[in-house]
Every structure is written in structure tokens, then in C-alpha cells.
Amino acid sequence: MKHLFIALLFFTSMGIAQNIDDNFITFPYVQLPFIPIEKAERFVHFEVATDVASANQDSLSMQKVKQANAAAIYKQNLSVWYTQMSLLQQQENSSGLSQAANYPAKPSLELIPEPILNTVDVGALLSTAEGLNISGFEKGNNGLLVSFKIMPPRDVKVYFKRSGSAAATRYSYSCSYYLPAMMTVRKNDGSVVLEKMIGNSKRTKSLGKYKSTYAFLNWFMKNRTTVYKEIENEGRSASIQSAKGLLENQFGFVNKTRRAEIYSVKKYKDYDYTDVALAYNKTNEGLLKLDNNADRANAYETLREARKMWVSILEESNLQNKKERINPKISAIIWCNIAEISVWMGDFNQVDVQVQNIKNSGVFKAKNHIAGETVFYNDQKTRWKANFE
Numbered sequence: 001m002k003h004l005f006i007a008l009l010f011f012t013s014m015g016i017a018q019n020i021d022d023n024f025i026t027f028p029y030v031q032l033p034f035i036p037i038e039k040a041e042r043f044v045h046f047e048v049a050t051d052v053a054s055a056n057q058d059s060l061s062m063q064k065v066k067q068a069n070a071a072a073i074y075k076q077n078l079s080v081w082y083t084q085m086s087l088l089q090q091q092e093n094s095s096g097l098s099q100a101a102n103y104p105a106k107p108s109l110e111l112i113p114e115p116i117l118n119t120v121d122v123g124a125l126l127s128t129a130e131g132l133n134i135s136g137f138e139k140g141n142n143g144l145l146v147s148f149k150i151m152p153p154r155d156v157k158v159y160f161k162r163s164g165s166a167a168a169t170r171y172s173y174s175c176s177y178y179l180p181a182m183m184t185v186r187k188n189d190g191s192v193v194l195e196k197m198i199g200n201s202k203r204t205k206s207l208g209k210y211k212s213t214y215a216f217l218n219w220f221m222k223n224r225t226t227v228y229k230e231i232e233n234e235g236r237s238a239s240i241q242s243a244k245g246l247l248e249n250q251f252g253f254v255n256k257t258r259r260a261e262i263y264s265v266k267k268y269k270d271y272d273y274t275d276v277a278l279a280y281n282k283t284n285e286g287l288l289k290l291d292n293n294a295d296r297a298n299a300y301e302t303l304r305e306a307r308k309m310w311v312s313i314l315e316e317s318n319l320q321n322k323k324e325r326i327n328p329k330i331s332a333i334i335w336c337n338i339a340e341i342s343v344w345m346g347d348f349n350q351v352d353v354q355v356q357n358i359k360n361s362g363v364f365k366a367k368n369h370i371a372g373e374t375v376f377y378n379d380q381k382t383r384w385k386a387n388f389e
Helices: 002-017 053-095 123-130 213-241 243-251 274-288 297-314 328-345 348-360 364-371 374-388
Strands: 020-031 043-050 144-150 154-163 170-178 181-186 192-198 203-210 254-265
Touching (some): 020 328, 181 213, 213 243, 274 328, 328 348
Parallel strands (some): 043 144
Antiparallel strands (some): 020 254, 144 181, 154 170
């Protein structure tokens, strides 16, 4: 009997759950910028410069220090060698026997390779920068100036992974590095509206496979300058290109698509849910009217009507009785619908009210729904207030 009771309870709860109809409405909308720019000033142009002079000077200075240290060590070792050879030569003169077998190896001067200096010319990168766009902006000099100051590569590290065995052993070499850029965005009056380090993430470059570590060292000795220049070119271009998403997010009026979950009610007992179906249809109509209008004016009246219809249905809500036509579960999913509608009306006070209602409800479905939407709603709230309040 106990198992039968649990089974009946399960199917009863399933029956109650079945009255909620999950629907997804896909519609276009304009993502508003965090930093709004007046329409007359929505032009953008770019410039690129480097900040590598001090790094180059440091490399040259370090080379001189290393050369001086190498020369001092060479002289010290050579003095020791001269002393040893002098004693051996004296023994040869005294005994008449060669001491060649005891001759120590003559010291050699350590080779300090020329430093690889960072390229100052960035002419080739300007086309990369000019390939960036900000939605809602045109190319021109009377709006935003986006400047990129390219930093030198740092933390360049070469490493390998060994694979295979015996004669099939191979060494796969790669290098990792960082090459960031400072991006500064200025308005036409020179005021800075955004400054941020970009592209400051680890990048990797494959250096090929070799039969031994010495084969790689031989290749790298001959190609180190080429490798460094490839890192420099690839890293610089990647850093500039990484600015695209940031510029769009902060300044762009980006056409996007949203897939929103809007709830309705299936047939439940003998209740009539025609009013719910009509409210759902009106909601669908309003959301589709958002289209690509930043101010959402075309959709406002339809969304207002839809919200009014949902609110009217809630007037008979009974949060104490699960068997009522508008029971706690249906009330909660209607709150979810009103929250979504209110977002696109720019009525975030109402969004906050509905979100709180849902969080305070005991309806898991609704609470789970709103937990997945809160970040998006807060993001939309910030953008709306930046542009229209």
C-alpha cells in the first residue's frame, strides 16, 4: 500500500505539472551599448602605435652587460689556462717529455647573440585595426578615436612534448607568450571614455616536430629571429582583433536574437484558458515587433496590452489552493511572463517586483527559470538606463 500511495502521489503531481505549456519565442532585438554616443557622433577611426622603445633599449643594455660578463669570465679562465700551460711547459723543458696528453682545453669566449629588437613600424597593423567595426557607427574622423598601443612580447617560453619510442621518438616543440595592447577610446573632444588592456592572454605557437632536442636547437639557432617576428606579427594582430567584441559590447547597437521562454497553460480539468491563450498570442505579437528598433517604440503598446492581459488573469490567483484555475504554479509562470515583457518595455521596477515574487514562491519551475534569466535581465537594465534614463 505504501508503494501504491507513492506511485499515486507521483502521477498526481505529474498531472498537475502537465498543465504548464513551455513555449519558446525567438525574436530579434537591438542590444544597447553600455557607453552611449550621441547619434551625430557615431563615427569611428583608428590609430596604432607601439610602446617598445624602452624594451628595445633594455635588450641592448642587457646585451652589453652579458658581453662584458662573458669577456670577464673568458679572461679569468684564460688566465687559469695560461698558468696551467706554463707549468706543463716547464715540466716538458725539465724532463724532455711531452705533456700534450695533460693539456687542458683552451677556454672559449661565450657567444652572446644579438638581441632581437621589437619592430617599431606598425603600418601593416593599421589595416587590421581599420577592419574593425562598431555596429551603428560609420567610418569617419568626427567621432570616436580608437588607439592601440602595442606592447612587446613577454614571458616567451619554449617547451616540448615527447612522443613515440625508440627510432620513432619525436619532440614536438611549441612556445607560449603574451602580447597585449593598451586600447584607449576618445571622443572627438579628446575625453577618454574607455581605456583597457586587451589581448593579455597566453598564446601558443607550434615550432614543429624533431627527431632530437639537438635537432631543434640547431634549427632554432638559425631561425630564432624568424620565430620571434612571427610571434610578434601574430600576437599583435590577434590583440587588435580581440578588441572587436569589447568595442561592440561597450559602444555598438548590435542586432541580436533572443530565444525567450514564455509560458501558457494546457487544458486542465474543465477550466477554460482562452484568456491565457490570448495573452500568450499578444505577448508573441509584441516581442516580434521589437525587430531592430533600439527604443522599442514599435512594440511598446502591444507589450503593454499583453502585460495588462496577464495582470487581469492574476486577479483570480489563489496561492493557497493548487486545484484552482489560476493556482500557485500558474501564477508563478505568469509572473515569469510579465518579467520578460517588462524587460522589453524598459520597466525594470516591474521586473524587480516580478523577480522577487518568483523567488518567494514555492514553485521550483518558476524559480529555476528566473535563476537562469537574472544575469540577462540585470545586463539589459544597465544598458537601458545608460541610454534612456
